[in-house]
Amino acid sequence: MKIYITKDYDELSRKAALIIQAQILQKPESVLGLATGSSPLGIYGFLTGWAQSGDLDFSQVRTVNLDEYYGLSGDDSQSYRRFMQTNLFSKVNIKPENTYIPNGLEKDDIQECARYEKLIYSLGGIDLQLLGIGNNGHIGFNEPSDEFTAETHKQPLTQSTIDANKRFFAREEDVPRFAYTMGIGTIMRSKKILLIASGKTKAEAVKLMISGPITPRNPASVLRLHGDVVVIADAEAGALLK
Ligand code: GLP
Numbered sequence: 001m002k003i004y005i006t007k008d009y010d011e012l013s014r015k016a017a018l019i020i021q022a023q024i025l026q027k028p029e030s031v032l033g034l035a036t037g038s039s040p041l042g043i044y045g046f047l048t049g050w051a052q053s054g055d056l057d058f059s060q061v062r063t064v065n066l067d068e069y070y071g072l073s074g075d076d077s078q079s080y081r082r083f084m085q086t087n088l089f090s091k092v093n094i095k096p097e098n099t100y101i102p103n104g105l106e107k108d109d110i111q112e113c114a115r116y117e118k119l120i121y122s123l124g125g126i127d128l129q130l131l132g133i134g135n136n137g138h139i140g141f142n143e144p145s146d147e148f149t150a151e152t153h154k155q156p157l158t159q160s161t162i163d164a165n166k167r168f169f170a171r172e173e174d175v176p177r178f179a180y181t182m183g184i185g186t187i188m189r190s191k192k193i194l195l196i197a198s199g200k201t202k203a204e205a206v207k208l209m210i211s212g213p214i215t216p217r218n219p220a221s222v223l224r225l226h227g228d229v230v231v232i233a234d235a236e237a238g239a240l241l242k
Helices: 009-026 041-052 080-087 109-122 159-168 184-188 200-211 219-225
Strands: 002-006 031-034 062-065 067-069 128-131 153-156 178-181 192-197 229-234
Touching: 002 009, 009 031, 009 041, 009 128, 009 192, 009 229, 041 080, 062 080, 062 109, 067 080, 109 153, 109 178, 184 219, 192 200, 192 219, 200 219, 200 229, 219 229
Parallel strands: 002 229, 031 062, 031 128, 128 192, 192 229
Antiparallel strands: 067 178, 153 178
């Protein structure tokens, strides 16, 4: 695991965006695993700027997103599909048909999860997976639990995650109680992983990920078993690291 601590969020975003840019330059048809939340917004800002100035070409890139709220349509203002459209897809020259996100409206979770796993496999797997981290150590929507979940699944959200994410919704009752998420196995099969963490609310989760026990009670800790992980934390998120 390679760890960078940056002076602030802007430097974190730029470094992470440079890694994604290098990936696309090396393999223009890369499969990028993408994340939502506030942490990646700076990265998407840099990527958008470089694409618009002609320094980055998304025309052959394929993307698979980590997760989607169960029960929300892609048009819903809080859906992760809408988030990706607004913050990246509509601003770069990616082909819409090359962007994949679980379908929150599919009620048959067995079918939807199998479809998504098969899709990732058929694309040749994920070349570079971008991850944020939840305050409770979740990655994607893999919440702390008794076991690591191998594949894409329908995940009940913990109160801690509902509390953290309610800022995006008008009322707490509006936060979906379930999500579709890639499993820990899906994420771990990515060839490279890039995890970003920003702000002091993430400091404890970052410390536990790097130096706590490797356990499904702290899902991000499993990343220490992957051979190619880069972690970029800003000074606040990295404050508890020695
Ligand atoms: C959500 C997403 C995660 C994300 C996390 C942290 O729960 N499912 O993929 O990493 O939030 O979000 P933020 O970056 O807004 O703190």
